[in-house]
Every structure is written in C-alpha cells, then in structure tokens.
Amino acid sequence: MSEQVWYLYQNGQQVGPFETQQVSQLFLNNMIAKDGYIFKVGWKDWRPIEEGYEALGIPNPNNPAPVSQDEYKKQVEKRLEGAPRASINGRVVVHNNGQLTIGQGVNISVGGIFVETGDQIFTIGESLKLSVRCDGLPKAFNAEASVIRFNQDTRFPVGYGLKFTKIETQAQGTIQQLVDDANKRGDRGRFVK
Known part of the structure; x- marks a missing residue:
C-alpha cells in the first residue's frame, strides 16, 4: 500500500x-x-x-496519445488479470448513512466489488456500507467498503469501484469460491457492454 x-x-x-x-x-x-x-x-x-x-504518472491531456477502443479494452483486461474476480448479476445497496443508491453488481473479488450506477454521489476514499444480493451467492451479505474509483467512461459500466474494508469471513469464502469457479470457466469478470 x-x-x-x-x-x-x-x-x-x-x-x-x-x-x-x-x-x-x-x-x-x-x-x-x-x-x-x-x-x-x-x-x-x-x-x-x-x-x-x-x-x-498520468498522461498529459494536452498531449493525448490516441488509444483505440480495442487497445483500451486490452489495457483494462491486463489490469483485471492481476485481480481475479467473477462477473455477477444482482442488486447492491450502497449508502453512507445519509445518501443511498441502488446499483447493479458487475464483478466481485474477495477484495472488492464494482457497482454499476449513474449516481455519482460518493467521493474517493469515502467509507460506505453495502448490502449485496447477487446470483451465484447463496445468501445476501453486508459489508463495509471504501470508494477507490468512479468510472465515467461509457464504453464500460459506469459506477463505483469499491474496496472491502469489513466483510464477514463466510462471505469472503463464498466470494472466493465464486471467483475460483469463474476462473476455471475463463471468466475473469470482464466488462460486458
């Protein structure tokens, strides 16, 4: 870190x-x-x-190097290789005890989750509470997470990348099994759009 x-x-x-x-x-x-x-x-x-x-270490937008959509997807795929995850489908409730959004789960790992939502109401670093109910998980679970990014690039799902800061051991085990199964099938939580 x-x-x-x-x-x-x-x-x-x-x-x-x-x-x-x-x-x-x-x-x-x-x-x-x-x-x-x-x-x-x-x-x-x-x-x-x-x-x-x-x-x-970020590109100067005044001298942008053009990147094709295919190249951009390759760059995203390369980043995902280092972080095994599984594609998910289900509802995720995200709140900070004041504001709330309900989004769609896109992918998950034992370290975090990506939640698709157009509601840009949370800030990077903010601590949030989650309630996750997704296909492939035997039951819903609650967790706490911090916001690590918000994707606005419409070529991919728009929403929040969240890093789990508090999650039950049983939920971690279930998520890991889901990720292991997805990786055996060759599904690494790729963005689909």
Whole structure:
C-alpha cells in the first residue's frame, strides 16, 4: 500500500490525503477540475494540476496519445488479470448513512466489488456500507467498503469501484469460491457492454 501523501484543492475545498493511485484514478475519471490544485507532502506549495501529471504518472491531456477502443479494452483486461474476480448479476445497496443508491453488481473479488450506477454521489476514499444480493451467492451479505474509483467512461459500466474494508469471513469464502469457479470457466469478470 502506498502512502497517502496527496491533497487536492478544487471548488473552494481541500480534500485528502490520497494515495498516488487514488489521485490518478480521480484524474482519469474526470473528477478533478482542470483548474484544481495539487499538493504532495514534501512540496513547498500548491501547484496547478497540470504540474502534477508526471509525478502522478498520468498522461498529459494536452498531449493525448490516441488509444483505440480495442487497445483500451486490452489495457483494462491486463489490469483485471492481476485481480481475479467473477462477473455477477444482482442488486447492491450502497449508502453512507445519509445518501443511498441502488446499483447493479458487475464483478466481485474477495477484495472488492464494482457497482454499476449513474449516481455519482460518493467521493474517493469515502467509507460506505453495502448490502449485496447477487446470483451465484447463496445468501445476501453486508459489508463495509471504501470508494477507490468512479468510472465515467461509457464504453464500460459506469459506477463505483469499491474496496472491502469489513466483510464477514463466510462471505469472503463464498466470494472466493465464486471467483475460483469463474476462473476455471475463463471468466475473469470482464466488462460486458
């Protein structure tokens, strides 16, 4: 796990700290304002977001390298290879004790879940509570998770990537069995659209 050393300032509000990967994902999902500022522990002062591209390892949008849809899908597939998961179908209730959304489960692993929903109401790093009822799981389970990304790219399901922070051992075992079965069939939780 990398250190949480990044802070953002946008829309008159400072947020953070974040890990490098979290800030990169925020940027890639257009959740950082183009006129936002960034700060890294160790820097003397805040900098415009464009001065942080290299340090974050993200492409400069002013010099975009065109990527075809096929190439983009290959990049996503490559990322998924390192994180075995299973495609799922079912309802997932997500809330923070104030706001609530009901989404569709897309894929799951013992580490987290992707929930398809157009409701962009939670922030990266926010702690959420989940109730998951999906095909392939013998019973519903409750868990806690943190938001690690929000995908807005309509070539794939739009919604939240959530990392489990608290989940029952029995639910983990059931999920692992589902993932193992999916991997035997060659289904690694690919995005279908």
